[in-house]
Amino acid sequence: MSTATRSRPLTAPSPHAPAAGGARRRSRTRTRLELALLLGPGLVLFTAFVLIPIGVAAYYSLYSWNGFGPLTEFVGLGNYVDAFSGDVFQSAIGHNLIIVVLSIVVQLPLSIGLALLLNRRLRGRTFLRMVVFAPYVLSEAVTAVIWLLILQPGGFIDELLRGAGLGFLVRQWLADPKIVLYTLFVVITWKYIGFGVILLLAGLQGIPAELREAAALDGASGWQATRHVVLPLLGPTIRVWIFLSVIGSLQLFDLVWIMTLGGPANASATMVSYLTDHGFKRYEFGFGSAVAVILFIICFTFALLYQRFALRRDTEGALTRAVS
Amino acid sequence: MRSPHKLSVALAAAATLMLAACSGSGGDASANGPVTLTWWHNRTTEPMKSIWQGIADDFHKAHPDVSFTVEPLQNEQFQTKVPLALQGNTPPDIFQQWGGGSLVSQLSSGKIADITQASSSWIGPLGQAAQGWQSGGKQYGVPYQMHAVGFWYRKDLFATAGVTSPPSTLDELNAAVAKLKTANLVPIAVGGKDRWPDAFYFNYFAIRQCSVDSLKTAVEKKDFSDPCFTKAGENLKAFLDTKPFQDGFVGTPAQQGAGSSAGMLANGKAAMELQGDWNPDVMQSLSEDKDLDSKIGWFPFPAVPGGQGDPNSVLGGGDGFSCTTRAAKACADFLGHLVSEDVQKKLAATGSGLPVHPAAVASLKTETHKKISEYVSKAPHLQFYFDIAMPTNVGQALNDAIANFFAGQGGPDTIVKSVSQAAAGNK
Numbered sequence: 086m087s088t089a090t091r092s093r094p095l096t097a098p099s100p101h102a103p104a105a106g107g108a109r110r111r112s113r114t115r116t117r118l119e120l121a122l123l124l125g126p127g128l129v130l131f132t133a134f135v136l137i138p139i140g141v142a143a144y145y146s147l148y149s150w151n152g153f154g155p156l157t158e159f160v161g162l163g164n165y166v167d168a169f170s171g172d173v174f175q176s177a178i179g180h181n182l183i184i185v186v187l188s189i190v191v192q193l194p195l196s197i198g199l200a201l202l203l204n205r206r207l208r209g210r211t212f213l214r215m216v217v218f219a220p221y222v223l224s225e226a227v228t229a230v231i232w233l234l235i236l237q238p239g240g241f242i243d244e245l246l247r248g249a250g251l252g253f254l255v256r257q258w259l260a261d262p263k264i265v266l267y268t269l270f271v272v273i274t275w276k277y278i279g280f281g282v283i284l285l286l287a288g289l290q291g292i293p294a295e296l297r298e299a300a301a302l303d304g305a306s307g308w309q310a311t312r313h314v315v316l317p318l319l320g321p322t323i324r325v326w327i328f329l330s331v332i333g334s335l336q337l338f339d340l341v342w343i344m345t346l347g348g349p350a351n352a353s354a355t356m357v358s359y360l361t362d363h364g365f366k367r368y369e370f371g372f373g374s375a376v377a378v379i380l381f382i383i384c385f386t387f388a389l390l391y392q393r394f395a396l397r398r399d400t401e402g403a404l405t406r407a408v409s
Numbered sequence: 410m411r412s413p414h415k416l417s418v419a420l421a422a423a424a425t426l427m428l429a430a431c432s433g434s435g436g437d438a439s440a441n442g443p444v445t446l447t448w449w450h451n452r453t454t455e456p457m458k459s460i461w462q463g464i465a466d467d468f469h470k471a472h473p474d475v476s477f478t479v480e481p482l483q484n485e486q487f488q489t490k491v492p493l494a495l496q497g498n499t500p501p502d503i504f505q506q507w508g509g510g511s512l513v514s515q516l517s518s519g520k521i522a523d524i525t526q527a528s529s530s531w532i533g534p535l536g537q538a539a540q541g542w543q544s545g546g547k548q549y550g551v552p553y554q555m556h557a558v559g560f561w562y563r564k565d566l567f568a569t570a571g572v573t574s575p576p577s578t579l580d581e582l583n584a585a586v587a588k589l590k591t592a593n594l595v596p597i598a599v600g601g602k603d604r605w606p607d608a609f610y611f612n613y614f615a616i617r618q619c620s621v622d623s624l625k626t627a628v629e630k631k632d633f634s635d636p637c638f639t640k641a642g643e644n645l646k647a648f649l650d651t652k653p654f655q656d657g658f659v660g661t662p663a664q665q666g667a668g669s670s671a672g673m674l675a676n677g678k679a680a681m682e683l684q685g686d687w688n689p690d691v692m693q694s695l696s697e698d699k700d701l702d703s704k705i706g707w708f709p710f711p712a713v714p715g716g717q718g719d720p721n722s723v724l725g726g727g728d729g730f731s732c733t734t735r736a737a738k739a740c741a742d743f744l745g746h747l748v749s750e751d752v753q754k755k756l757a758a759t760g761s762g763l764p765v766h767p768a769a770v771a772s773l774k775t776e777t778h779k780k781i782s783e784y785v786s787k788a789p790h791l792q793f794y795f796d797i798a799m800p801t802n803v804g805q806a807l808n809d810a811i812a813n814f815f816a817g818q819g820g821p822d823t824i825v826k827s828v829s830q831a832a833a834g835n836k
Binding site (some may be wrong): 149151152153154167168171174233234237238239240257258259260261262265345346348349350351352362363365366367368369370372 | 511518656657662668801802805806809817834835
């Protein structure tokens with residue numbers, strides 16, 4: 086795909102290309118004006134509601150502050166030290182990492198499999214696609230409440246298992262500290278698998294059928310064609326999915342907060358649930374800000390590195406080079 | 410970056426408020442003259458929403474100089490909105506106040522009005538109920554209704570299991586638990602997911618174990634090192650070892666859905682629940698049973714042998730309001746109106762809490778609530794929930810330690826230590 090992009094003549098004459106120098110100058114002013122007009126409001130909002138608050142949070146994070154009165158108790162990096170040395174925050178980071186790894190190891194192959202399946206001509210394909218995608222449309226809060234009911238002791242899942250003669254599999258899905266994180270992961274997968282499938286389906290649409298046919302003519306089996314032709318061409322889509330999945334996993338909150346509040350005994354605490362617990366429930370706004378800054382740095386670092394090393398090939402020309 | 414976003418937005422809102430503050434507003438309204446009070450309360454649903462509005466309208470009719478802008482807010486919003494508002498220069502004039510340690514935390518904003526003088530003429534009948542809204546001998550708010558925690562139970566399930574009378578000692582409670590288990594019933598439901606219901610148990614074991622003086626000192630110094638608290642934890646451990654709760658209780662919510670602890674009691678899936686006086690309303694909303702009230706009874710937390718605490722001391726708290734400094738006089742007068750006999754009778758009739766004015770007890774909706782109210786008024790000591798009584802960070806740390814203990818982590822010493830550690834600023 087990148088080859089195709091590169092071979093495009095970069096200096097294609099625009100139909101409205103200005104002819105004279107004066108017109109070009111005027112057009113440059115106009116371009117600037119357009120840029121200011123189009124980017125300005127966005128920039129102002131972004132600065133006011135993203136950049137400044139991040140700065141303010143970083144500032145608050147240096148104080149021990151309960152949210153009332155002036156900032157008087159300067160503790161330097163004390164809040165950061167406290168966060169990293171706390172068992173609960175350490176395990177919260179661990180839980181986030183488990184979700185990150187599980188997402189890639191379980192959700193990715195599952196999404197690819199489903200996408201390949203739903204990309205074939207089969208009866209009721211549109212319906213099946215809709216079924217797979219439907220959970221993604223639900224809000225996390227609604228998903229959490231639905232699953233809370235399904236998973237409650239003696240609820241739908243338990244009865245289903247018992248009805249199928251699998252009663253021995255029944256567990257305390259949300260109450261057993263050893264299981265709860267994996268229960269949540271199943272719910273996350275249920276909710277987000279549709280997004281991965283749709284993304285990958287779109288990617289599959291971009292792979293010309295001729296390539297598969299050519300591979301078949303060369304004697305490649307169905308699996309070989311998939312493995313050596315389709316999957317490599319799906320690479321950009323997969324890389325984007327991984328990026329979104331990791332960022333989402335690191336910021337996991339709504340589902341956890343509604344279903345378990347990070348419990349029992351912090352067994353399902355994530356970085357953001359920990360942040361909410363301490364920042365808002367305990368009125369430790371300085372400390373909460375420090376946790377928020379840590380989370381921001383983790384996500385930001387990951388995003389930069391991933392963009393630099395994994396997504397570079399895919400975005401080259403679009404992001405890394407000035408478009409003239 | 411969704412979630413840091415949320416925080417960012419909150420912080421930005423704070424910054425905006427501060428900016429707004431700089432531009433100056435209003436002016437001092439404490440002098441006589443027309444004043445409009447902004448009132449934040451947490452009753453977003455009927456019937457209380459209209460009742461509060463009606464009370465404000467009545468007050469305005471009697472005092473034409475005082476008008477109201479009533480703003481009902483979701484209960485959970487107070488956690489974030491109040492700190493932001495108190496950082497700004499235009500906080501609400503009256504706002505929901507649960508007293509205790511969170512009130513003390515708010516004092517450092519300098520915006521909470523001292524209404525000791527203004528309330529002196531009418532606060533008498535409230536008795537010890539008003540203490541939770543005091544700090545350093547000064548009155549910084551007033552409760553309009555109190556709450557008390559005790560055991561709610563199903564009379565029908567007690568009868569099925571052959572429990573003839575509500576337990577009045579721990580031994581009797583243990584015996585009842587055993588009988589209910591034999592009858593294949595869940596003896597007690599607890600909403601362990603929400604953590605605060607777990608805390609009720611530790612609180613009560615401590616109230617029964619510790620003398621009133623030890624309780625007061627411990628809360629004031631945020632230090633639970635008195636051995637009676639460890640003993641309370643051990644008693645709690647022994648009680649947990651009898652496995653009195655439903656399966657998977659650490660994941661059960663307290664009030665949401667029929668599978669919650671309140672829902673279990675309402676639907677006859679459990680025989681008891683240690684909960685506040687508000688429980689009947691919660692249960693009714695989770696059950697189709699129109700005759701629920703007659704099936705539900707109440708008894709106080711039983712006496713614990715060997716304890717220093719009075720078996721009649723009660724665990725509770727209350728709902729109240731604080732005034733901010735801008736219009737403190739008018740606000741205090743209004744709070745006086747809220748706790749007056751007439752308004753108290755009106756509030757008591759709604760059944761949303763226990764009246765603070767003794768004369769209003771008779772207006773309570775059910776006999777059970779009258780019984781609770783009587784029990785509270787006779788209690789030698791009303792212990793505020795520990796998590797509310799102490800500063801928020803300490804109280805929540807204690808609740809978390811108790812909840813972890815319910816989930817099998819830590820011991821009595823961890824609970825005791827959590828308090829002093831949080832008080833020392835450890836996370």
